[in-house]
Amino acid sequence: MHKSITVAFLLLICNVSFSQTQKVSTKWDNGKIASQGVTLNGFEHGKWEYFDREGRLMQEIEYDRGVANGKITYYYRNGKKQNEGHFSQGIHDGAFFEWYENGNLKSSGQYDFAIKIGSWKQFYENGKLEKEEYFIDGQPRIITAISKNEDTLVFNGKGYYKGFYPNGKLLEEGAINDSLPQGLWIFYFSSGAKKEEGTFTNGLKTGTWTSWFPNGNKRSTINNQNGENCEWFENGVQATQGYIENGKKTGDWSFWNENGTLIKKATYKADKYDGKVITYYQTGIEKSKINFIDGRMHGHALWYFEDGKTDIEGNFADSLQHGHWIYYRTDGDKGNEGDYNKGELDGKWTWYYSGNRMWKTGYYDRGIRVGHWLYLYEDSTKFKEGNYKNGKEHGLWQTWYENGQLNVSGYFKNGLMDSLWSGWYENGQKYYEVNYTDHVLNGESKYWYDNGKLMSEENYKNGQLHGIFKTFQHNGKIIMSGNYANGLKHGEFKYFDQLNEKVALREETWVNDRPNGTWITRHKYGSVESIRNFQNGKKHGLLRFTEPDGTIVYEAQYKNDKLVKTIVDKKDPEKAKDKRRR
Structure with missing residues (x-):
């Protein structure tokens, strides 16, 4: 009973170039124009024309920054109009006309923002009136209907209406009274088989309606x-x-x-x-x-x-x-259980391993973790334990190895690591002691090897190394010692022989992460290997390299990182004639 048209844009194979406001044309791969118009900031704007591969005009569309706005016209290949309508920001609005390929009017009507309103007329291909409908609230009322052989089916909203498929087969039939379907109506498939039948009362389906598939x-x-x-x-x-x-x-x-x-x-x-x-x-x-x-x-x-x-x-x-809920495993045992309060986890919740053995348990307050929480290994020994406050870890938290040995112990404050944290190896030896303030390392930190020997000694201030810093070998002998200030090397650093900790193989002095003062390196038996002097990170003063027996192989004077003179150079004696160098 109703006909509609869908706006479909032609798919084009083209290359487009545009600027802020520019005339644009695109071409088919055969060189003929595919489209032409104006772009504004990259969007179609104003009237655009679209052509087929043979150069025939197929569409005219008015745009407002890429959105259909204004008149849109489609054409048959013979150049005659196919349909024409108006759009308001992409929506059907205003008069609409549709024509047959011979130029005769096919239908006409009016849209109000995509809703049909008022009088709509449909015509046969010979130009004769087929049907007039009047739309109220988007619903049609048949005013006039005339058959193809010019029999009047409906006049002034009364009669017996018949609609047909393009192949001439009956589409629908039924009485019209006061422009609305009344009484028995029958609808058909294009094959002629019955599709649906039932009764209308003032345009509304009433009573029993029966429908069929095409196969009957x-x-x-x-x-x-x-x-x-x-x-x-x-x-x-x-x-x-x-x-x-x-x-x-x-x-x-x-x-x-x-x-x-x-x-x-x-x-x-x-x-x-x-x-x-x-x-x-x-x-x-x-x-x-x-x-x-x-x-x-x-x-x-x-x-x-x-x-x-x-x-x-x-x-x-x-x-x-709301209330108690249980979630089960596929083997029939419980997976987890607990209570809800108006859609939020509330109260005690427990999760299980297979065999209904507890995995973890804890408490919620309206979806937020609170109170004591306990986690277990599959053999029911403790894995982790602590408390939550407002959804964040708070207070003492501890974890254990499967053998029952304490692994980690420390304090949280509102979800942040705070105060002393300690760790142990699985054999019970202390692993570390570190101090935090609001999740930032602060104060002394110590680490041990699993044999109980000290591994390192560090000091922090607001997350940065600050103070004494030492590292040790697995046997307890010192590797190096130094000092930091606010994350920067500052003071004396010494690196020791791993076989003889009394010998410092390297001695350095730093000021604010820059070399400063005398640096000394030694051969493995303790004799001096090199002496270098720095000032503000630059070589300044004596620089000397010696053999293990004390023989000087190179000696020079530097100032602000520049060579002043070469005193000894065993590899190039000519340089050691006390000549000043620029």
């Missing part, structure tokens, strides 16, 4: 006001069965799949779930069982695995999880 099998019997409603699949298997009261679903309804397997049973009240709703797997085993009141989940609810074992069980209050 019944599709549905629908009672729009009161009575039983049934639907079938095309293979003849029933799909739904239930009752309508005052136009709304009521009572028990059943739903099947195409194989005839029941997939859902539901109880309705005024089109809303009210009572039990049960769903089923393809095997017929229950999948879920949920209670509803006035369309909202309320009361006990159950979900099942496909083997029939319980998956989830709990309660709803006004469609929010």
Whole structure:
């Protein structure tokens, strides 16, 4: 009964170049113009024309920054107009006309922001009037209808209407009174087979309506006001069965799949779930069982695995999880359980390993972790324990190895590591002691090897190394010692022989992370290998390299990182003639 047109833009193969405001044309791969118009900041603007590969005009569209706004016209290949309408920011608005390829008017009407309004007329290809409708609130009322052989079917809103497919087959038929469908109406497939039939009262479907598939099998019997409603699949298997009261679903309804397997049973009240709703797997085993009141989940609810074992069980209050809930593992044991309060985790919750052995347990306050939390290994020995405050770790927290030995112990303050933290090796030896202030290292930190020997000694201030810094070998002998100030090397650094800790193989002096003063390196037996002097990070003063027996192989004077003179150079004696160097 109704005809509509969809605006479809031509797909073009083209290369486009544009600037802020510029005339643009694109071409097909055969060189002919594909489109032309103006762009504004990269968007089509104003009137654009689109052509086919043979150069024939196919579309004219008016744009406002890339959005259809104004008149749009489509053309047949013979150059005659196909349809023409107006758009307001991409929406049909205003007069619309459609023509046959011979130039005769096909339809005309008016849109009000995509909704048909007022009088709409349709014409036969010979130009004769076919039908006039009047739209109110988007719904059509037939004023006039004339058959192809010029018989008047409807006049002044009264008559017996017949609509036809383009192939001449009957599409629909029924009485019109006061411009609205009245009484029995029948609709047909293009093959001539009956598609649907039922009764209209003042344009509204009333009573029982029956529909069929193209193969003749019944599709549905629908009672729009009161009575039983049934639907079938095309293979003849029933799909739904239930009752309508005052136009709304009521009572028990059943739903099947195409194989005839029941997939859902539901109880309705005024089109809303009210009572039990049960769903089923393809095997017929229950999948879920949920209670509803006035369309909202309320009361006990159950979900099942496909083997029939319980998956989830709990309660709803006004469609929010409320009360005790249990989630099960596929082996039938519990996975976790706890309470909800109006959709939020609340109270004690416990998680389990297989065999219902506890994994972890703790408390929530309206979805936020609080209070004591305990984590266990699978053998039920402690893994981790501590407290939460407002969803953040707070107070003493500890972790253990599986053998029961304490692993880590320390304090949190509102989710941040704070105060002393200690760690142990699995053999019980102390691993470290570090101090934090608001999750930042602060104060002394010590680390030990698993044999109990000190590994390192560090000091921090606001997360930066500050103060004494020492490292040690596994046997307890010192490797190096130094000093930091606010994260920068500052003071004396010594690096010791790993076989003889009394020998400092390297001595350095730093000021604010820059070399400063005398630096000395030694051969492994203690004799001096080199002496270098620095000032503010630059070589300044004596620089000397010696053999293990004390023989000088190179000696020079530097000033501000520049060589002043070479005193000794065994590799190049000519340089050592006390000549000043620039």
